[in-house]
Structure formats: C-alpha cells, structure tokens
Amino acid sequence: MQFGIFSIGDISPDPTTGHTQSEAERISNIIKVARRADEVGLDVFALGEHHNPPFVPSSPPALLAHIAALTERIILSTAVTLITTNDPVKIAEDYAMVQHVSKGRLDLMLGRGNTVPVYPWFGKDIRKGVPLALENYNLLHRLWREDVVDWEGQFRTPLQGFTSTPRPLDDVPPFVWHGSIRSPETAEQAAYYGNGFFANHILAPNFHFKPIVELYRRRYEHYGHGTAEQAIVGLGGMAFIAKRSQDAVNTYRPYFEHHPVFRGMKLEDYMAATPLTVGSPQEVIDKVLTFQEGFGDYQRQLFAVDAGGLPVEMALEQVELLGTEVVPVLREEMAARRKPGVPDAPTHSSLVKAKYGDAEPRRPRPNPNRGDNLSGTSPYQDSDPAVEADFPAAF
Amino acid sequence: MNAPSPAAASVTIAIVNAGVSDPSSTRLLADRIAQKTVDTLRESGTPATVRSIDLGPLATDIAQGIVTGMLNPKVQSAMELLASADAVIAATPVYKAGISGLFKSFADLIDNDLLIARPVVLAATGGSARHAMVVDEQLRPLFAFLRAIPMPTSLYAAPEDWGSTDLGKRIARAAQELSVLLRSGAGRQIADGNWGGYQHQFGGNATRAERSLEDVDFDTDLMRLATGKSALPRGGERADAH
Numbered sequence: 001m002q003f004g005i006f007s008i009g010d011i012s013p014d015p016t017t018g019h020t021q022s023e024a025e026r027i028s029n030i031i032k033v034a035r036r037a038d039e040v041g042l043d044v045f046a047l048g049e050h051h052n053p054p055f056v057p058s059s060p061p062a063l064l065a066h067i068a069a070l071t072e073r074i075i076l077s078t079a080v081t082l083i084t085t086n087d088p089v090k091i092a093e094d095y096a097m098v099q100h101v102s103k104g105r106l107d108l109m110l111g112r113g114n115t116v117p118v119y120p121w122f123g124k125d126i127r128k129g130v131p132l133a134l135e136n137y138n139l140l141h142r143l144w145r146e147d148v149v150d151w152e153g154q155f156r157t158p159l160q161g162f163t164s165t166p167r168p169l170d171d172v173p174p175f176v177w178h179g180s181i182r183s184p185e186t187a188e189q190a191a192y193y194g195n196g197f198f199a200n201h202i203l204a205p206n207f208h209f210k211p212i213v214e215l216y217r218r219r220y221e222h223y224g225h226g227t228a229e230q231a232i233v234g235l236g237g238m239a240f241i242a243k244r245s246q247d248a249v250n251t252y253r254p255y256f257e258h259h260p261v262f263r264g265m266k267l268e269d270y271m272a273a274t275p276l277t278v279g280s281p282q283e284v285i286d287k288v289l290t291f292q293e294g295f296g297d298y299q300r301q302l303f304a305v306d307a308g309g310l311p312v313e314m315a316l317e318q319v320e321l322l323g324t325e326v327v328p329v330l331r332e333e334m335a336a337r338r339k340p341g342v343p344d345a346p347t348h349s350s351l352v353k354a355k356y357g358d359a360e361p362r363r364p365r366p367n368p369n370r371g372d373n374l375s376g377t378s379p380y381q382d383s384d385p386a387v388e389a390d391f392p393a394a395f
Numbered sequence: 396m397n398a399p400s401p402a403a404a405s406v407t408i409a410i411v412n413a414g415v416s417d418p419s420s421t422r423l424l425a426d427r428i429a430q431k432t433v434d435t436l437r438e439s440g441t442p443a444t445v446r447s448i449d450l451g452p453l454a455t456d457i458a459q460g461i462v463t464g465m466l467n468p469k470v471q472s473a474m475e476l477l478a479s480a481d482a483v484i485a486a487t488p489v490y491k492a493g494i495s496g497l498f499k500s501f502a503d504l505i506d507n508d509l510l511i512a513r514p515v516v517l518a519a520t521g522g523s524a525r526h527a528m529v530v531d532e533q534l535r536p537l538f539a540f541l542r543a544i545p546m547p548t549s550l551y552a553a554p555e556d557w558g559s560t561d562l563g564k565r566i567a568r569a570a571q572e573l574s575v576l577l578r579s580g581a582g583r584q585i586a587d588g589n590w591g592g593y594q595h596q597f598g599g600n601a602t603r604a605e606r607s608l609e610d611v612d613f614d615t616d617l618m619r620l621a622t623g624k625s626a627l628p629r630g631g632e633r634a635d636a637h
Contacts, residue, residue, distance in 0.1 A: 134620040189621035263462040
C-alpha cells in the first residue's frame, strides 16, 4: 500500500494573515513539501497541472525532474496530467525523460481537466473531452510500447514512422492511473489496459465514487488482468492533523471557511458527509480505514495537505505528522485487514521484474543517423526487424 | 396499444412547493390539485398517495448544493423522493415577475434525466392576475428542458381566484389530464422505451440511472474507443456523435 500527498499548486491568501505567496515562493514551497515527504518516508508525491492563475504548476515534468534530483526514494506522479489538451506525443517524450532522470521513480495519473477555457487555449473542444482523452491515451500507450508508430486518429495530425524518444527506461513504460469521477468510458479504458484507476474522492459525499470504482474492478477482471479484488485502485482524500483533535479543528477552521470550494458549509457537517478529516492522527487513521472497508483493498492513498493558502510551515508539519504518526499505523492496520492475493501498486522495479525476470532489461541503442533525420525502418540496433515503418512521402 | 391495467398499481404524486409562508397559498393550491387528482384516480380504481417536498425548510441546503456541487442528505432524500414519484405537481409563488429563485435553485440541482417523460402539473400563485403567464412562460420551458410532460392546463391563482369557482374547475381539468396520462402509462413507456436516447450521467439520481456494470452499454463508439479501437468515421458516424 502506497501513501502520499498530492498538490494542485494553488495560491490563495492565508486567511489568518492575508499573506499571498508569490509564484516564486509557492514553487519553492512545493519543492520543500515534496522533499519533506521523501524524508519522512511517504511513498508518493503527485503534482497537478493547471494553465491559469492562481495555480503555478503549468509544467509538471520540469518541476518533477527537479524534485527527482533532490529526493531519494519517493515516487513522483501527477494529479492529474491533462490527457485532453496536451499532445500525447509530448506527454510520451516529457515523462519518459522524467522517468529516466528519476531512475524509474515516476508514474502518471491522467485526467480530462474541467477548466473550460484551457481547451480553447490549446485548440481543443471540451465537448469532445471524452473521445479526446480516450484517443490520446490509446496513442500514448502505443508510443511507449512500440519503437515505430504509424497512427491516424480524429484529433491529432497522423504519425508515420514516428519514434518517441527516449524509449522508456528499461523499455518499461511508466505505470498509468486513469483519474475519473463520472465517465464509465474512462473506467473501461483503465480496465482494458490493466492500468490503475484513481477516484479523487474529495469534494463529494462519502463513497459517492464507489459505483464507478466497482465498475472498473469488474471490467478489470473481465479483461483478464486478475480478479476484481486485485484491480489497482487509488483514492484521494483531504486531511488536517494535529496531536489534539480540537487544535486541528481550531487551526483549520479559517482555512476551511475561506476556501472557495467549501462556501457556506460548516466544517463539522462537511467532515461528517465527506472524506475530509480534521482531527488527531487517530481520527485520520479511523477515517481511512473506512475507505478500505467501503472501496475494498486498494493500493494508493493520497492526501491533499497544502491547499487553500496554508503556510508552508503548516504544510510541512502535516507531512511530518502523516509520515510519523498516521501512515506507519495505517500500513500495519491495512496490511492486517488486506485480503490475501491483493497486489501492491506496480512500481518500476516490479514491472521490470515482471517483464524480464532475472534477465537484463532492454536498453535501446539507436542506429546511426542516416542524414534524413530518421533512422530507417529500424531505429534501434535491436528493434524487431518485422517492424516496418510507414514513412511519409518525401515529395 | 397498451391499455391501462384494470387493477392499476398504486401511484405516487410528489408535490414540489416553493411557497414559504405558513400557511402557504402555494402549498394550498398544490394540495387542492393533489387531492383532486387522488379523487379522480380513485374513481377509476387507481389508488394514489401524495408526498410533499417543501423547499422553504431546505433553502440553505439547496443554496449549499448550488455552490458546492454536492447534495447534503436532506436535499438528496428530496431528490430521491422526486425521482421515485410517478407524477409531479410543481408549485411556486411568483416574485418580481418570475418564479421563485428557490424553486429555480432546486430545479438546477435536478439531474437532466431525472424527470424524463414524467407527467407534471404546473402551478403558481401571485399577488396579481397580471403575472398569470409566468407559469407558461417560465415553468413550462423549464420542464420542457427536463423532457418532462407538462399537462395542457396550467394553474395560476391570484388573490381573487381563491373566491372563484372557476379555479376549482381548472383544478379539476388539470387533475383529469394528469389522471388520464398516469393511467395510460404513456410517460413510463416513453422513458422505458427510449431511455438510451437521452443524455445520462453515470451514478446519477434518476431511477433508471446507470449504477453498475449491468446498466452500462459497452456497445458504443466511445466504449470501442476506450478499448483501443479506431473511432475513425464509419458510415459518417463519429465517436462523439450523439
């Protein structure tokens, strides 16, 4: 079971002091939070992607590559990468690069994005969001698995004889999670490919996402990747922790009340109705155990801990409390309750092991450049000779 | 033709009342329509029960639902009551030349497919007869958007109508229309027979909403696209065409 944090990288004024972080401060604070997560032994740090103020992470691969250089163990991920408005070719290239520099400590969570203007900014149509996401992933999947791709779809210019470089580390693509809250088609795609399914599990009533998680689990089994119980499920959650429950409530209340998404709600009502937990480590532990009971054994739990103008000192303390007081207990408790045969989330090393066993992983070496910016039908020295590229006509 | 079954099953009528006074003339109008409908149905052998959703006590819950995008348990149970009703009596006061904002806010929380082909009596009360067209000009298009079936007779009660027997006659007419449509089962047949033709939301509140694997249609262009198959135009159809 993996535990971690995810940040959407929002900037908002601290309601208790009025201080608004500059973009420079926020970016360096995100890096501090990620490093602390690594130090206290959390498993995952995931970063959102936004293209408008007051958010800073427009370029998650750049920031994640930097964080990779400063951390040792933590898996870096996204929450989420926009599979609609990004070119899947660029996603394939950028994240393969981060996978290399992080030595395999990278996976990816894909989502459609719900900020309406982002679509036209990138020349896309939100009304086609679902087919766009599905088609783009189909292409991304192939780009990471086939040395040479010939491809034609509805939304992107066709590819002929295209090789996405660098090839994934050890020729093992980063593991992919599909994030969704309401599209059965996304659950179906995750199940079909045997990928993970992530329900953000925040800003909605308790167990609101259970039907779609259930749908994914049963289709995962349908496609023969394992039983429904073995499907790879991740959940989000929001927590604010203090040693004493009342301190947590008192400290967090102004941040809750000023947060635009909680407008007009009472903290106590919201906690009772949703996965948000504000309280002692034990209260957070108890709440997360209800997730396992409701959704079945799952593989990844991420918490949002730095949103809504929380000062970095407080965010760091949250990471500390998660890492020292909450997660160690949850690891033990959840493992004890876990049904036998339920796998962990795939990691780079488990995927390498699954693909190669004890054999040496493939490390592709390109053929010499022929001067035409292509490397012939066989771009790598060990490419399958059966692969024949469909090159564009020269004139 | 599907004739109404002779020993018709019991039907449920939900009142949605946006009147906020106590007693409320809007609620009174809705109750008179409901009672007349129950009487008319009973004469033709169909037992009916009436359930009420008073929006006044839910006002802050509805407002929270609008701004947070999630329904609290009180609004959720009102929604479930509405979803399970066979017919609806929608009643609102007229404020500032329009329907009550409370009524519209509640309507904004109704899933697009919750009331498909559901018979609805439209009713409003106001301080002057000059606002009588509000029912037809505002409530009727709202329920048309929801693909409900508003009855031909709308009801509007200004102060003078409460002393007029004509209001009673119009109520009887609307009740008759609702009873005939309910007994015919036409609304149910439309919803059952064409459910796939409307736009839906997975896990929504509609009684026929997709909630599990068994409800989901995997034989669609989008589902084929989800499983790596091409969605290039086939016979002019695109994956996203509805």
